[in-house]
Amino acid sequence: MTSDAYRPSPLAQVGSEATEDRWTLVFVRDLRHPPEKVWRALTEPGRLSAWAPYTADRDLSEAGGVTLTMIDDEKPQDMVAEVVRADPPRLLEYTFGTDLLRWELAATGDGTRLTLRHTVQDRDMLPKVAAGWHICLDVAEKLLEGQPIPPIRGAAAVDFGxxxxxxxxxxxxxxxNTGLPDHLKDGDETS
Structure with missing residues (x-):
């Protein structure tokens, strides 16, 4: 299957929480796969790079230092990160630059309720982050279903909704709506 046929799924359940001088996106998505399978997609570098805007230099299933390599634009960029908590297959929390990502997995009757809490500095980043994770998790779902499509990330995501x-x-x-994040702008405003 190619990404040409991709269309975004319906909007996810989202919310936000203010924490001191930061904001946390709360992004909830129900997946039709067991937590163990979702956990592997979140932690194994080969699977992670198939859908996320970054890959990791090691499996994220254990606490400790890690290098995340951003692969969402033309020049890959390494970021030092830290897996703060790893409780397979229920909770994964790690730093992401100045951000914090917390993935919570809860078994449901027919799959997993995935709750992503992505803490950012500025409130106007919430919709940008939600839109990016929306597309990435659509691609992850295709991977989990055994019908992978190429990753859709970075500036290319503009062409996919x-x-x-x-x-x-x-x-x-x-x-x-303040448009594209600064790191994806190429001198002109795309949205």
Missing amino acids: WSELNDQYAQRFGVP
Whole structure:
């Protein structure tokens, strides 16, 4: 299957939490796969690089230092990170630059309720982050179903509905749509 046929799934259940001088995106998605299978997609470098905007230099199933390599634009960029908590297959928490990612997996009758808490510095990043994870998790779901499509990340995501998702999530959060994140702009505003 190719990414040409990809269309974004319906909007996810989202919310936000203010924490001191930071904001946390709460992104909830129900997946039709058991927590153990979802856990492998979140932690194993080969699977992670098939859907996420980064890969890791080691399995994320254990606490400790890790290098995450951003692969969402033309120049891969290494970031020193730290797996803060790893409780397979229920909880994974790690630093991501100045951000914090917390993945919570809860078994449901027919799969997994995945709750991502992504803490960012600025409130206007919430819709951008939600739109990006929305597309990445759509791709992850295809991978989990055994029908993988190529990763959709970085500036390429604009061609697959990122701008529309960003706008819709901005409306949900009640924040202005400020377009692409700075690291993806190439001198002109795309959205």
